[in-house]
Amino acid sequence: MYVRIILGFIGFLGVMTGPWWVPLTCMVLLCIRWSAPEAVLMGLFLDLSWQGSMAATSWHTWPIFTALGLVFLWGLEPLRRRFLF
Amino acid sequence: MMNLYRRTNSGTKRRLVMATLLVAVLFAIDLLSGGKVHSLAQNITGDVSGTTVRVFQALKDSGFFRTRASLAAQNQDLQTTIARYQAQADAYKALKEENDQLSLFAHLAQDNSGTTTPVVSSSHSSPYGTFLIGAGATENIKHNALVLSDDRFVVGRVIDVSIHTSLVSQLLSPDKSIDALIGKSPATFVGTASGNAKAQVPRDIKVAVGDVVTSGSVGGRPIGIVGKVVSQSSDAYSTVYMRLPQNVSAMRFVFVLASTQ
Numbered sequence: 374m375y376v377r378i379i380l381g382f383i384g385f386l387g388v389m390t391g392p393w394w395v396p397l398t399c400m401v402l403l404c405i406r407w408s409a410p411e412a413v414l415m416g417l418f419l420d421l422s423w424q425g426s427m428a429a430t431s432w433h434t435w436p437i438f439t440a441l442g443l444v445f446l447w448g449l450e451p452l453r454r455r456f457l458f
Numbered sequence: 459m460m461n462l463y464r465r466t467n468s469g470t471k472r473r474l475v476m477a478t479l480l481v482a483v484l485f486a487i488d489l490l491s492g493g494k495v496h497s498l499a500q501n502i503t504g505d506v507s508g509t510t511v512r513v514f515q516a517l518k519d520s521g522f523f524r525t526r527a528s529l530a531a532q533n534q535d536l537q538t539t540i541a542r543y544q545a546q547a548d549a550y551k552a553l554k555e556e557n558d559q560l561s562l563f564a565h566l567a568q569d570n571s572g573t574t575t576p577v578v579s580s581s582h583s584s585p586y587g588t589f590l591i592g593a594g595a596t597e598n599i600k601h602n603a604l605v606l607s608d609d610r611f612v613v614g615r616v617i618d619v620s621i622h623t624s625l626v627s628q629l630l631s632p633d634k635s636i637d638a639l640i641g642k643s644p645a646t647f648v649g650t651a652s653g654n655a656k657a658q659v660p661r662d663i664k665v666a667v668g669d670v671v672t673s674g675s676v677g678g679r680p681i682g683i684v685g686k687v688v689s690q691s692s693d694a695y696s697t698v699y700m701r702l703p704q705n706v707s708a709m710r711f712v713f714v715l716a717s718t719q
Binding site: 386388389390391392393408410413414417418419421422423424425426436437438439442443446447450454 | 470473488496584585625
């Protein structure tokens with residue numbers, strides 16, 4: 374549980390102050406071990422913080438990290454179920 | 459045992475569905491409220507990031523990150539210098555540096571109407587080629603306004619304005635293209651990951667290192683200088699690399715024009 378909290382903290386702090394790969398790494402690690410909704414929220418927070426609210430004209434305006442969070446959360450679920458339950 | 463498995467499984471699934479729905483709801487609220495959620499997130503990030511940048515700058519100015527060798531040399535100096543005077547000198551140096559940077563913007567402010575504002579985030583934080591500045595709607599920052607460096611080069615455009623922060627999209631972020639002129643020759647530059655840009659131009663067009671690149675899409679203002687020209691005899695085109703005279707990630711202040719051109 375402590376590891377999850379620490380990873381979440383590092384991830385959210387990384388969104389605001391670190392390079393973008395820090396939250397991405399935390400999202401992956403969280404989703405490998407837990408069904409962690411905070412990983413999706415982390416991706417959402419990153420997209421909301423660093424993306425403009427313009428119409429989706431290029432990949433710069435797609436919420437890529439939110440989508441990645443959802444992919445990790447749902448996509449890694451069979452793996453978690455196979456090894457952790 | 460099987461019941462417990464099913465219960466856990468359905469509980470997990472419910473959590474995943476709830477998280478997905480929450481994301482959809484937040485996006486819907488953001489869309490319906492005209493970017494209020496965006497604005498809130500950017501304000502929080504701007505505050506935290508701005509504080510972190512200031513703390514790191516202060517640490518850097520105090521010499522905390524100097525190399526071992528320079529620290530040893532500094533140690534030697536410190537033995538012969540009174541600590542209080544040294545601290546005062548460091549503080550003076552930091553202030554002078556900031557003052558020098560701000561005075562560079564003074565001439566810009568004379569010629570153009572706009573606002574000099576600090577950069578409150580690192581450009582490395584954003585995967586989308588954006589950075590935050592410490593001025594927003596309260597400071598009269600307009601959406602789509604041009605953002606200039608102290609040497610009058612356009613570095614980006616304001617794409618989101620919050621109360622006290624604004625989001626700037628870099629002109630030369632990866633995969634973005636911009637129509638430009640090298641002297642009088644037209645070229646389309648595409649941003650690269652390193653914050654520079656490159657373009658293919660016919661080999662017979664004369665391009666030299668140091669040529670200023672301008673763009674009509676930013677009112678004919680300069681957007682960079684030619685850093686390198688690569689041409690091969692077997693190729694009909696030369697590759698021209700453009701860069702900004704100074705590194706965007708090292709900028710502490712930028713000038714935001716009041717107009718969008």
